[in-house]
Amino acid sequence: GAVVSQHPSWVICKSGTSVKIECRSLDFQATTMFWYRQFPKQSLMLMATSNEGSKATYEQGVEKDKFLINHASLTLSTLTVTSAHPEDSSFYICSAREAGNNEQFFGPGTRLTVL
Amino acid sequence: GDSVTQMEGPVTLSEEAFLTINCTYTATGYPSLFWYVQYPGEGLQLLLKATKADDKGSNKGFEATYRKETTSFHLEKGSVQVSDSAVYFCALTLYNFNKFYFGSGTKLNVKP
Numbered sequence: 001g002a003v004v005s006q007h008p009s010w011v012i013c014k015s016g017t018s019v020k021i022e023c024r025s026l027d028f029q030a031t032t033m034f035w036y037r038q039f040p041k042q043s044l045m046l047m048a049t050s051n052e053g054s055k056a057t058y059e060q061g062v063e064k065d066k067f068l069i070n071h072a073s074l075t076l077s078t079l080t081v082t083s084a085h086p087e088d089s090s091f092y093i094c095s096a097r098e099a100g101n102n103e104q105f106f107g108p109g110t111r112l113t114v115l
Numbered sequence: 116g117d118s119v120t121q122m123e124g125p126v127t128l129s130e131e132a133f134l135t136i137n138c139t140y141t142a143t144g145y146p147s148l149f150w151y152v153q154y155p156g157e158g159l160q161l162l163l164k165a166t167k168a169d170d171k172g173s174n175k176g177f178e179a180t181y182r183k184e185t186t187s188f189h190l191e192k193g194s195v196q197v198s199d200s201a202v203y204f205c206a207l208t209l210y211n212f213n214k215f216y217f218g219s220g221t222k223l224n225v226k227p
Contacts, residue, residue: 004158032213043119043217044204093158104215106151106158 004096006107013059013084014115021079021110025112029074030093030096035067038091050077072076117142121205121218128195128225132151136181136190136221139203146207148172148181148188153202153220179198200225 013019023033032051036044040101050056050071058064059111066088068080077096081088091111095104126176140146147166151159163172168183179194188205205218 006158034215036214043218043219045214045217046214049213095159105159107162108156108158 002026002096002097002098002105004030004094006092006094006106006110008110009108010111010113012115015085018080018082019084019112021081021092021094021112023077023079023096023107025047025075025096025098025105028096028098028105030077031074031078031099032097033071034042034095034097035069035077035079036093036095038093038109044093081112084112086114088112089114117146117207117209119204119216119225120224121221122202124202124218124222126221126223128188128223129184130197130225130227131194132225134190134192134195134199134223136203136205136223138188138190138218140188140205140216142184142207142208142209144209146209148179148216149178149206149208149215150188150190151204151206152216153204159204162198185192196223197225197227199223 007022008014035047036046047062048056048058057070071077093109095106096102118141118167149164150162151224152162153159163174165172165181179190202220204220206215208215
């Protein structure tokens with residue numbers, strides 16, 4: 001099946017710094033990628049949807065200047081958490097979908113801890 | 116609004132026991148329903164799905180039936196194995212399959 005990878009799998013950073021998380025589709029071209037956030041014992045919440053070559057569409061309540069999403073190629077999307085604060089600590093999961101296919105393929109997630 | 120509610124875990128069972136994980140939903144339209152499984156250290160994997168009322172999704176011995184009258188999509192398996200230990204997520208999507216609404220996940224522990 002289709003494989004989606006994320007890097008890094010976990011990251012610890014200091015408050016005020018920026019962190020970049022990569023999401024790659026390894027064996028298919030992802031025309032659309034999605035970024036989710038998961039708090040402990042809670043469901044995944046969609047943060048934004050990005051189509052290759054276009055600006056991301058953010059869900060209500062998600063700060064687009066804080067969570068920068070770039071989807072510059074059909075196999076790579078990045079999420080940059082800018083000026084991170086402890087409340088940004090969470091588990092971030094991406095998913096990817098290729099054109100003509102409704103199924104989303106999920107990455108393994110990245111755990112971010114901001115000190 | 117649209118949402119999914121599933122039973123809290125963890126659920127602990129002995130091998131070969133019968134499994135039920137309850138899932139109910141609220142949707143403004145006609146959703147498609149899914150069960151995803153997440154094994155430790157891995158991403159979510161689609162386990163099964165149903166796109167219309169009365170459809171039954173099945174895979175690897177798991178099955179779930181889309182019940183519109185009770186707005187439910189309960190996951191069942193007749194005989195669980197240790198290898199089934201994972202976190203299970205119920206989810207729905209509407210129309211364009213862009214936005215998924217997930218339940219909070221249910222952790223299943225199967226003991227030998």
